[in-house]
Amino acid sequence: METKLIQRISKVECTGKLNALGDALYVIGGKWKLHVIIALTEGNKRFNDLQRTITGISARVLSNELKELELNGFVKRIVHTEPNVLIEYELTPYSDTLQPVLNELVKWGEMHRSKIRSEWEPATVLEASL
Amino acid sequence: METKLIQRISKVECTGKLNALGDALYVIGGKWKLHVIIALTEGNKRFNDLQRTITGISARVLSNELKELELNGFVKRIVHTEPNVLIEYELTPYSDTLQPVLNELVKWGEMHRSKIRSEWEPATVLEASL
DNA sequence: TATTTGACTAACCTTTTGTATACTGCTTAC
């Protein structure tokens, strides 16, 4: 039995799936969520590190994103007090569960991008390659 | 060789993937895109049909969504003149390419939903089930 | 002939999202 979203299913089932879809799009949506996640894959970072790594993000937005990412279990905020006070953010193992979703999205996005590009101005592309 | 997005890759590669991701999220993002697509899986529909099916969408937004979906190749606008003028919207075969993406998103969304729910107020859930 | 339906568009308003700039309180470096 293969699962197809786009097919005849009951209305309840369908709205359930739509909600799940909405949730998923919500937690990874927005302009910066994925940038933050990806920045943290290089290793734990502190607030100002993150802001420097992610060029263009403001402190306010970064702060909000980190809070939401924490709520959703992707990111952990670690407070060290040992030599001196210091706060780190790290990705949780849970964030790995996004892997298949992100891969599909990237795969489709790349395909779509090249499709759209090949439809528009294919002549120009040929000329440019001369 | 398995493809992992979250791993050590070059900066160029990474921004390429991020762009693709952005594209993908853009074309299926927004409040109504998927509603429209799903409404059309039941069969071709006319403008006012769609507006009735998708409760809550306004004519303005529906019109915009249809235009974007057309631009992205998901939807075709068919103008009949035969018995009388009549306009239909139909899903293209290209829209099927979204299938794997949507499935992953739904799968993850459902998983995440139940995870979040089980973290919050598990006591209440128990009480409620008595 | 008057009303309804279809397929929209236009003008305007509200909400959400993101940006810019400044500021805080604390600690460390020069």
Added chain:
DNA sequence: GTAAGCAGTATACAAAAGGTTAGTCAAATA
């Protein structure tokens, strides 16, 4: 002791997305 770094918060503003109401023009219906 002044400056700079850390980890943010506060305030104000701009842009984008979405909602509301009304209106168009043509054809079909009552």
